Amino acid sequence: MLKNLNSKHIQRFSYKYLPQFPISPNSPKLGFSRSQIANYRSNFPTTIMSSSKTIVLRSSDGETFEVDEAVAVESQTIKHMIEDGCADTSIPLPNVTSKILSKVIEYCKKHVETPNADEKVAEEDLKSFDADFVKVDQSTLFDLILAANYLNIKSLLDLTCQTVADMIKGKTPEEIRKTFNIKNDFTPEEEEEVRRENAWAFE
Amino acid sequence: MSHTTTHPPPSAPVGLSSIPADIPDTHIPPPTTTSGLSSVPADILDTQILTRLDGPSLASATCASTLFSTTHHHHHHLWSTICHSTWPSTATDHIADIISTFSDNRTRTGYRSFFSQSFPLPTLDPTTLPPPSPPPPPSSSPATELISTVDIHYRNIPIFTKTETTTTTGDWFQFSPFRIDLINPKNVFTTPVILSGDATCPEVMENVTLSWILIDRFNKRSVNLSSIKPVSVNRHWLSGEVQLRFGSILAGDDVAAVECRIAVVSGVSEHGNMQLREVVMEIEGMDGKCLDGRGSLGILHRVMEGKRGNGVNRVEEGRRRYRRYEEMKREKRESRERKSRVEGTLDVLCLVFWLCVSIGLFFVLIVKKFILKRD
Numbered sequence: 039m040l041k042n043l044n045s046k047h048i049q050r051f052s053y054k055y056l057p058q059f060p061i062s063p064n065s066p067k068l069g070f071s072r073s074q075i076a077n078y079r080s081n082f083p084t085t086i087m088s089s090s091k092t093i094v095l096r097s098s099d100g101e102t103f104e105v106d107e108a109v110a111v112e113s114q115t116i117k118h119m120i121e122d123g124c125a126d127t128s129i130p131l132p133n134v135t136s137k138i139l140s141k142v143i144e145y146c147k148k149h150v151e152t153p154n155a156d157e158k159v160a161e162e163d164l165k166s167f168d169a170d171f172v173k174v175d176q177s178t179l180f181d182l183i184l185a186a187n188y189l190n191i192k193s194l195l196d197l198t199c200q201t202v203a204d205m206i207k208g209k210t211p212e213e214i215r216k217t218f219n220i221k222n223d224f225t226p227e228e229e230e231e232v233r234r235e236n237a238w239a240f241e
Numbered sequence: 242m243s244h245t246t247t248h249p250p251p252s253a254p255v256g257l258s259s260i261p262a263d264i265p266d267t268h269i270p271p272p273t274t275t276s277g278l279s280s281v282p283a284d285i286l287d288t289q290i291l292t293r294l295d296g297p298s299l300a301s302a303t304c305a306s307t308l309f310s311t312t313h314h315h316h317h318h319l320w321s322t323i324c325h326s327t328w329p330s331t332a333t334d335h336i337a338d339i340i341s342t343f344s345d346n347r348t349r350t351g352y353r354s355f356f357s358q359s360f361p362l363p364t365l366d367p368t369t370l371p372p373p374s375p376p377p378p379p380s381s382s383p384a385t386e387l388i389s390t391v392d393i394h395y396r397n398i399p400i401f402t403k404t405e406t407t408t409t410t411g412d413w414f415q416f417s418p419f420r421i422d423l424i425n426p427k428n429v430f431t432t433p434v435i436l437s438g439d440a441t442c443p444e445v446m447e448n449v450t451l452s453w454i455l456i457d458r459f460n461k462r463s464v465n466l467s468s469i470k471p472v473s474v475n476r477h478w479l480s481g482e483v484q485l486r487f488g489s490i491l492a493g494d495d496v497a498a499v500e501c502r503i504a505v506v507s508g509v510s511e512h513g514n515m516q517l518r519e520v521v522m523e524i525e526g527m528d529g530k531c532l533d534g535r536g537s538l539g540i541l542h543r544v545m546e547g548k549r550g551n552g553v554n555r556v557e558e559g560r561r562r563y564r565r566y567e568e569m570k571r572e573k574r575e576s577r578e579r580k581s582r583v584e585g586t587l588d589v590l591c592l593v594f595w596l597c598v599s600i601g602l603f604f605v606l607i608v609k610k611f612i613l614k615r616d
Contacts, residue, residue: 180280187285195289203293211305218278220306232304235353238361238552239300 094128101136105143112146114190133188138181145194172201210240278308287311296323296356297552313349320352328452330390330402339458359454359465362550367492368565383542384457385410389421394450400432401517409538419537423520430517431510446474451487453503462545466501468559482508489559490566491544498566499526527570
């Protein structure tokens with residue numbers, strides 16, 4: 039029973055929300071019967087959720103978003119701000135617009151709600167959510183990369199950067215320029231040299 | 242939309258609150274109105290995006306724009322990671338040292354140069370080119386030492402990597418048939434791959450990929466002579482061993498093409514593991530005779546100094562060339578047989594003719610004799 043409480047739960051919520059009992063499941067000093075523990079564990083998510091803090095995030099255009107602490111600390115930046123005590127009123131995020139912030143919150147919520155990917159179904163569900171999540175226009179995708187970098191959310195950064203890498207794979211230089219709408223900013227001599235070195239890849 | 246952190250612009254749109262002055266200073270530039278690839282900071286592009294690309298995609302991206310160019314150090318790191326993951330044998334210290342000599346210390350493009358020589362097909366298609374007029378003598382001298390780095394993968398998992406150095410100066414090499422053997426016949430190599438079911442069936446063997454790179458360290462050249470996927474799979478009827486042939490077609494000295502054949506013989510151990518019993522490289526001409534060391538060295542030297550083929554669709558193109566080579570071989574054999582048949586027929590005709598002539602003369606003589614006798 040107790041070994042199913044993994045360390046992620048313990049890290050995320052401070053100890054004052056949990057009854058004080060030792061980690062070892064066979065300890066005689068436990069004081070709870072098995073049925074009590076089972077009852078506690080089945081209520082675990084809702085019990086903790088209702089008594090957890092909510093954090094207010096403010097985007098660059100002044101819009102506020104109220105999220106559970108569990109969701110907010112998916113971002114290491116916000117987590118450190120909370121730990122340092124800067125998050126009493128609200129956390130300002132001047133580099134993230136409300137549109138992007140709402141998407142990021144949607145991502146974090148889904149990843150927090152999904153139980154720890156032990157079952158195949160949950161894993162598949164999360165994968166299809168991720169695949170749909172990045173089906174956005176390029177401008178939003180790059181904003182998501184910048185936001186994930188600023189907020190230090192590793193899984194979102196991995197997901198968005200992998201999407202961009204997949205957009206580059208298998209394309210010739212002209213196709214890459216067309217996809218990302220970038221100009222050829224080489225001088226003619228530079229272009230000739232770099233093409234000569236790399237022509238084997240696409241010709 | 243206001244971006245500054247010190248004071249809001251006077252023309253801020255209605256409805257947006259002004260940003261208070263006590264926001265902590267950030268080191269990331271504010272987002273532009275339409276984000277393109279140029280808005281992504283260079284360090285994210287380098288460390289997160291370019292590291293996820295494979296070799297050809299990275300080369301294409303480098304040609305597309307200066308956005309994808311990186312510092313020399315990072316460039317070296319990117320390409321070395323790609324080389325090591327594609328060919329695990331290049332990760333050994335000895336080979337890594339050799340590869341870093343492929344370029345100067347300042348630009349550190351050794352790994353990229355190595356990849357660009359070892360990834361594509363070894364030459365332009367020799368089966369379609371006209372037979373070469375005697376080629377101009379190459380500027381450098383042939384290799385004194387050939388280093389073979391071989392990697393065999395099964396379903397993209399490396400199962401066998403080996404490097405072998407072959408010295409090419411010496412009469413024994415020059416005058417005996419060219420052959421590089423990697424496995425000692427007494428110590429067969431047992432791989433960790435467990436084959437279930439019909440272990441030696443050709444469909445299973447299609448999952449084996451092989452790469453054989455020959456490195457000439459002094460001329461700083463390398464070439465990959467394998468076709469990556471097997472061009473033919475043959476099962477020996479008695480022993481049950483499977484012979485996989487990889488290899489590529491090269492331009493020969495005075496013939497149109499020769500085959501550089503890499504043969505892998507694999508069997509099954511008593512526990513069901515795939516065993517590699519032989520991994521060997523030879524060079525064979527169209528008449529089926531193996532070339533000797535000196536001729537092979539000349540061909541390999543010309544290939545290494547020459548232009549590489551294309552890197553896109555390498556596997557299909559390699560197989561197509563092999564099929565074309567086999568056709569050319571068959572055509573040549575058939576024309577030789579036809580010629581010998583024609584000559585044989587001519588011989589028989591000549592014989593019959595002269596036989597007829599001599600019998601005719603004989604009859605004439607006999608008849609003359611009788612007539613003379615009667616007269």
